[in-house]
Amino acid sequence: MKIATFNVNSIRKRMEMLLAWLRQHQPDALCLQETKVQDADFPRAPLAAAGWHVVFRGEKTYNGVAIVSRAPAAAVRFGLDDGGSADEARLMWANVGGVTVVNTYVPQGRELTHAMYRYKLDWFRRLGRFFGRHFKPADLVVWCGDLNVAAEPEDVHAPERHQQHVCFHADVRQALADCRRWGFVDVYRRFHPEPGRYSFFDYRTPDAVQHNIGWRLDYLLASPALAARATAAEIDLAPRRAPQASDHAPVWAEFALD
DNA sequence: ATGGCACGCATGGCGTGA
Numbered sequence: 001m002k003i004a005t006f007n008v009n010s011i012r013k014r015m016e017m018l019l020a021w022l023r024q025h026q027p028d029a030l031c032l033q034e035t036k037v038q039d040a041d042f043p044r045a046p047l048a049a050a051g052w053h054v055v056f057r058g059e060k061t062y063n064g065v066a067i068v069s070r071a072p073a074a075a076v077r078f079g080l081d082d083g084g085s086a087d088e089a090r091l092m093w094a095n096v097g098g099v100t101v102v103n104t105y106v107p108q109g110r111e112l113t114h115a116m117y118r119y120k121l122d123w124f125r126r127l128g129r130f131f132g133r134h135f136k137p138a139d140l141v142v143w144c145g146d147l148n149v150a151a152e153p154e155d156v157h158a159p160e161r162h163q164q165h166v167c168f169h170a171d172v173r174q175a176l177a178d179c180r181r182w183g184f185v186d187v188y189r190r191f192h193p194e195p196g197r198y199s200f201f202d203y204r205t206p207d208a209v210q211h212n213i214g215w216r217l218d219y220l221l222a223s224p225a226l227a228a229r230a231t232a233a234e235i236d237l238a239p240r241r242a243p244q245a246s247d248h249a250p251v252w253a254e255f256a257l258d
Numbered sequence: 259a260t261g262g263c264a265c266g267c268a269t270g271g272c273g274t275g276a
């Protein structure tokens with residue numbers, strides 16, 4: 001089973017690239033973030049014409065998540081179900097081929113002093129409780145998405161310059177670590193321990209990919225039971241190098257399931 | 259040290275992203 005995640009930065013701008021990537025990689029499930037489109041305008045027709053199922057929740061201009069799959073997704077649910085802000089355009093989960101796929105677009109946080117940064121830290125706490133409420137480590141679960149955190153110094157170019165950044169501050173790294181303590185394994189790192197492997201490259205950095213000035217913000221984190229079955233994982237930089245690219249690259253992993 | 263660029267919007271500059 002092949003599962004992937006891709007922050008597309010507008011699905012309408014990225015549809016041609018997205019269809020080509022699906023055709024080439026044939027994932028069982030692809031989690032998308034930042035679709036930036038309200039549901040009434042979601043471009044489901046070109047995906048359906050290519051034989052893909054898709055479930056989604058979005059809003060105008062901002063956020064938006066979707067799961068594209070070859071077989072229909074089951075038990076599709078949206079949002080954090082703890083009575084707080086549900087953020088349905090930031091979290092969805094579904095069963096695809098016997099695996100529970102959780103797709104998140106974690107709030108970026110804007111500035112350390114901004115209310116959205118407090119909201120981001122709280123969001124990780126709420127998500128940790130969500131995992132504890134719904135899943136057991138023996139379940140086959142994969143948490144995918146743009147987590148907006150470089151988990152370790154190896155996950156960002158020049159970490160010493162980013163100690164006060166909302167995606168690398170000690171507090172947000174700890175919030176992700178606390179959330180992962182449920183049992184999540186970083187599948188990409190199982191296969192690629194080397195530093196300097198990134199999934200995000202800022203548009204404003206000239207030739208960022210060529211100079212490898214980036215961040216690893218996009219993850220597939222598997223439950224212990226699922227991680228034990230991982231056979232491969234990669235960051236695909238080709239779509240990031242292409243014209244009219246998203247600022248993120250797709251990340252995928254494969255699992256050997258019965 | 260600062261700002262690059264791209265996106266969407268009842269657009270012609272602004273808020274947001276990371």
